[in-house]
Amino acid sequence: MIDPALVSGLSALMFVIGLGGAFTRKNAIIVLMCIELMLNAANMQFAAAAVHHGDTTGWVYTIFAIAIAASEVAIGLAIFLAMYGQHDTISLDDVDVLRN
Amino acid sequence: MAGSEVSDIAAPHVSELAPLIVLLPMLAFAVILFLGKVFNGNPMWKNSVKEGGIIALGVMSAVLVLSIILIMDFIGGVQAGHDSVFHWFTSGVWDGTTGGVSTDKFGFGIYVDHITVMLLFVAAFLCLLINTFSIGYMNTDPINDNRNHRFYAEFTLFCSGMLGMVLADSFLWLFIFWEIMGLCSYLLIGFYYERPSAAYAAKKAFLTTRIGDVFLMIGLVMLWDLFGSLDYAVVFASGEIEKVAEHSAGTLQWALGLMFIGAVGKSAQFPLHVWLPDAMEGPTPVSALIHAATMVNAGLYLVARMFPFFGADALHGDLADLAFIIALVGGITAVMAAAIAFVQMDLKKVLAYSTMSQLAYIFTGLGCAMYLANTLYWHEYLPDGVKNPDYYDNHYIVIVAFGAALFHLFNHAMAKGMLFMASGSVIHEVHHAHHHLHHHDDHDDHGEDHHDDHHDDHFDAQSMENMGGLASKMPITATAMLVGSASIMGLPLIGGFWSKEGIIANAWRVAQDDPRFLLPAMCVLIGAGMTGFYMSRMWLKTFAGKPNNEVAAHVGPTNTWIKTPLFILTFVSLSSILFAGMGFTHWAPDEGYAFMSEKSLVDGIIYELGHAFANEVPYFFIITYIAIALGAVAGPGLALALYGGQLEEGESAKPWMMPVIRLNAWVKARFNFDNSAFANSTLAVALQNRLYIDHYYDMAMLKIVAGFSTKAAETDADVIDGTIKTIESGSQSLSTVVRSLTTGSARDYILMVSVGMLAIFMLVWGVA
Numbered sequence: 001m002i003d004p005a006l007v008s009g010l011s012a013l014m015f016v017i018g019l020g021g022a023f024t025r026k027n028a029i030i031v032l033m034c035i036e037l038m039l040n041a042a043n044m045q046f047a048a049a050a051v052h053h054g055d056t057t058g059w060v061y062t063i064f065a066i067a068i069a070a071s072e073v074a075i076g077l078a079i080f081l082a083m084y085g086q087h088d089t090i091s092l093d094d095v096d097v098l099r100n
Numbered sequence: 101m102a103g104s105e106v107s108d109i110a111a112p113h114v115s116e117l118a119p120l121i122v123l124l125p126m127l128a129f130a131v132i133l134f135l136g137k138v139f140n141g142n143p144m145w146k147n148s149v150k151e152g153g154i155i156a157l158g159v160m161s162a163v164l165v166l167s168i169i170l171i172m173d174f175i176g177g178v179q180a181g182h183d184s185v186f187h188w189f190t191s192g193v194w195d196g197t198t199g200g201v202s203t204d205k206f207g208f209g210i211y212v213d214h215i216t217v218m219l220l221f222v223a224a225f226l227c228l229l230i231n232t233f234s235i236g237y238m239n240t241d242p243i244n245d246n247r248n249h250r251f252y253a254e255f256t257l258f259c260s261g262m263l264g265m266v267l268a269d270s271f272l273w274l275f276i277f278w279e280i281m282g283l284c285s286y287l288l289i290g291f292y293y294e295r296p297s298a299a300y301a302a303k304k305a306f307l308t309t310r311i312g313d314v315f316l317m318i319g320l321v322m323l324w325d326l327f328g329s330l331d332y333a334v335v336f337a338s339g340e341i342e343k344v345a346e347h348s349a350g351t352l353q354w355a356l357g358l359m360f361i362g363a364v365g366k367s368a369q370f371p372l373h374v375w376l377p378d379a380m381e382g383p384t385p386v387s388a389l390i391h392a393a394t395m396v397n398a399g400l401y402l403v404a405r406m407f408p409f410f411g412a413d414a415l416h417g418d419l420a421d422l423a424f425i426i427a428l429v430g431g432i433t434a435v436m437a438a439a440i441a442f443v444q445m446d447l448k449k450v451l452a453y454s455t456m457s458q459l460a461y462i463f464t465g466l467g468c469a470m471y472l473a474n475t476l477y478w479h480e481y482l483p484d485g486v487k488n489p490d491y492y493d494n495h496y497i498v499i500v501a502f503g504a505a506l507f508h509l510f511n512h513a514m515a516k517g518m519l520f521m522a523s524g525s526v527i528h529e530v531h532h533a534h535h536h537l538h539h540h541d542d543h544d545d546h547g548e549d550h551h552d553d554h555h556d557d558h559f560d561a562q563s564m565e566n567m568g569g570l571a572s573k574m575p576i577t578a579t580a581m582l583v584g585s586a587s588i589m590g591l592p593l594i595g596g597f598w599s600k601e602g603i604i605a606n607a608w609r610v611a612q613d614d615p616r617f618l619l620p621a622m623c624v625l626i627g628a629g630m631t632g633f634y635m636s637r638m639w640l641k642t643f644a645g646k647p648n649n650e651v652a653a654h655v656g657p658t659n660t661w662i663k664t665p666l667f668i669l670t671f672v673s674l675s676s677i678l679f680a681g682m683g684f685t686h687w688a689p690d691e692g693y694a695f696m697s698e699k700s701l702v703d704g705i706i707y708e709l710g711h712a713f714a715n716e717v718p719y720f721f722i723i724t725y726i727a728i729a730l731g732a733v734a735g736p737g738l739a740l741a742l743y744g745g746q747l748e749e750g751e752s753a754k755p756w757m758m759p760v761i762r763l764n765a766w767v768k769a770r771f772n773f774d775n776s777a778f779a780n781s782t783l784a785v786a787l788q789n790r791l792y793i794d795h796y797y798d799m800a801m802l803k804i805v806a807g808f809s810t811k812a813a814e815t816d817a818d819v820i821d822g823t824i825k826t827i828e829s830g831s832q833s834l835s836t837v838v839r840s841l842t843t844g845s846a847r848d849y850i851l852m853v854s855v856g857m858l859a860i861f862m863l864v865w866g867v868a
Contacts, residue, residue, distance in 0.1 A: 019854060022847070022850050023847055023850060023851055023854075024847075026847070031846070031847075031850075092845065092846045092847060093845065093847075095846075096843065096844030096845055097844070
């Protein structure tokens with residue numbers, strides 16, 4: 001069995017990669033993917049903790065989080081679609097109407 | 101606690117119609133104002149209804165009839181009493197000593213006693229006569245066209261205020277009606293509001309009297325605090341004054357003193373007298389009614405209302421200082437106003453200063469009566485219950501002193517109302533003569549411009565420079581003015597003689613007891629001579645001698661509306677001896693004394709004549725004749741030598757005026773004084789400038805009030821506005837900084853969220 005500590009470390013790595021991607025990329029879909037990455041890092045953390053403590057609560061949380069993430073992605077993509085309809089772009093740098 | 105008990109105390113009921121005396125004029129005010137707005141310019145409204153004058157006349161006639169019914173009821177046996185008419189509101193009052201809440205009822209009631217009866221008659225009678233006069237004066241001057249309804253509306257509201265104040269059953273209502281009168285005075289002085297001088301005078305009158313009113317209000321609050329009520333029936337109920345006197349006689353004196361300041365303002369006494377001469381900017385009927393005959397008596401009425409405090413044995417001697425102050429203010433004003441009247445050229449201004457001076461006499465008289473009542477034991481029983489051995493003498497002294505002051509109020513109101521109406525008659529006719537002479541040719545095509553015409557020419561119809569020799573041209577007016585002047589001067593047997601001698605004698609009586617009173621006593625004695633001079637001067641300059649210019653030569657007789665009231669009042673002033681005989685000098689301020697003299701009329705007159713001219717006490721005998729010598733010989737004699745003279749050749753006055761004019765011509769020829777030395781002296785200049793009092797007030801206003809206002813404005817701009825402006829500019833610059841964080845870029849927001857989260861984690865960690 002894999003040491004939960006390794007899984008936890010992988011999770012931290014994934015989170016940092018996701019965060020960095022979210023900061024730097026300007027394509028909205030990529031940013032969304034990075035956010036999903038961070039979410040999955042959190043799921044892995046739950047799973048690792050569940051194994052470590054021998055408690056199933058962590059597994060249940062993971063299932064919930066995956067279900068919520070699925071619906072969240074659906075909403076996110078719908079927003080990008082609407083954004084493209086309005087602005088002809090999904091580049092985050094070009095949509096700053098709040099500012100102007 | 102007040103209202104419910106009061107209605108039980110009520111003596112035999114006064115007529116149920118009594119409230120109409122107040123309500124009818126108030127209703128007329130609304131009706132005339134409304135109809136005036138609707139029918140303004142309508143020929144029927146203008147010519148038949150006299151723009152409301154006839155409505156007012158009807159109402160004032162009804163008021164006079166109702167007043168006489170009330171007075172007759174009173175003389176017929178309805179004792180001094182109080183009748184609740186309507187309930188206004190009930191208020192909960194927190195009682196500091198018990199911690200509980202009691203309820204006070206406030207309502208309007210009619211209170212009738214001796215003072216009420218006299219003032220009610222004066223007010224109702226003069227309101228009617230002056231209303232008659234107004235129709236002849238206001239409606240015949242084109243300058244007033246289409247706005248007379250405003251005059252009559254304000255006039256009736258004023259009458260309502262005066263009558264209400266006289267009839268009211270509490271100091272609270274007295275104050276309310278007092279302020280209604282103040283408002284009407286303001287509105288009517290400013291009737292010609294397009295003239296800056298009238299607007300200024302109105303403002304001055306309003307503000308000056310308001311200074312007094314603030315003190316009056318404070319005094320009333322103190323009185324309420326002491327007695328728990330302002331109803332006369334409660335305050336003057338037996339035992340109440342005794343209870344208060346036990347622990348707070350000093351506070352009571354302060355309360356009464358503050359109320360007296362209100363009276364000083366209203367009755368134009370020094371140092372709050374400055375408004376009255378300027379108030380002559382109003383139309384002459386207003387000067388006659390408000391600023392001579394009725395409203396200025398309100399202050400005297402208030403002081404007379406305080407009499408029961410002074411008369412209470414429980415306060416024996418405690419209020420003597422206040423009585424002295426009242427007499428002193430009167431004495432100073434009497435001499436000062438008379439002196440200023442010496443040099444006035446404006447007919448109405450002479451009368452205005454004369455009014456101040458005569459009101460001051462009444463104040464002195466009241467002050468002396470108050471002193472006597474406060475320092476003599478004049479009740480039937482002494483405080484310890486023993487029968488008073490001096491009861492008869494002391495009671496008589498107090499009642500006569502009080503009666504003399506009130507009788508002078510009566511005589512002065514009648515005479516001064518008449519004098520103002522007569523002066524109005526003169527001014528009216530001089531004005532018309534001037535108009536006739538100078539604008540006759542182009543009279544027809546003036547039309548609308550006619551109105552402005554009055555202001556453009558600099559002819560002063562009120563100046564005695566433009567009069568002279570009018571005795572032959574205006575017989576009734578000249579006679580009325582002669583009788584009125586004689587009444588004010590106190591020529592033996594006419595009008596004010598009876599009351600003025602009484603006031604002077606009583607002032608000297610008090611001076612025997614208390615040397616402080618020598619000052620007011622001296623003032624009223626000298627004032628008698630001064631009155632003789634300035635009143636004679638006024639009559640002679642106006643009616644005797646030769647016309648001063650072409651205008652005066654063309655003056656014609658006046659109209660019937662104006663003549664009628666003059667005629668009536670001439671007889672009232674001449675019949676003063678009858679009033680004296682009926683016991684008007686024996687005014688009974690308590691219930692144990694008959695209202696009228698018990699003597700028959702003839703006996704009464706004989707008694708008064710003997711009392712006045714052949715007093716058995718040498719001290720009073722001498723003082724009487726000094727006063728007569730000054731007021732009826734020296735003062736008028738000097739005026740006869742200086743002013744007037746023979747009428748124009750071929751002109752002749754009525755037979756009863758001819759002796760005066762012949763005497764005038766003879767004296768003037770015999771003693772040809774040259775008064776130019778006096779006329780150019782510093783004193784005369786000072787008098788012409790009203791002793792610079794107005795000047796100093798203006799300076800003080802400029803320094804204190806304007807200085808304070810400037811500082812206040814600066815404080816407002818710098819401190820208050822400054823604080824708000826700093827907050828505003830600070831938040832604006834702060835928001836500029838904060839705004840730069842809002843880049844609109846989603847990635848920046850993600851960064852901020854992350855940094856924020858990190859910060860929270862670190863904080864939680866750090867704390868844990």
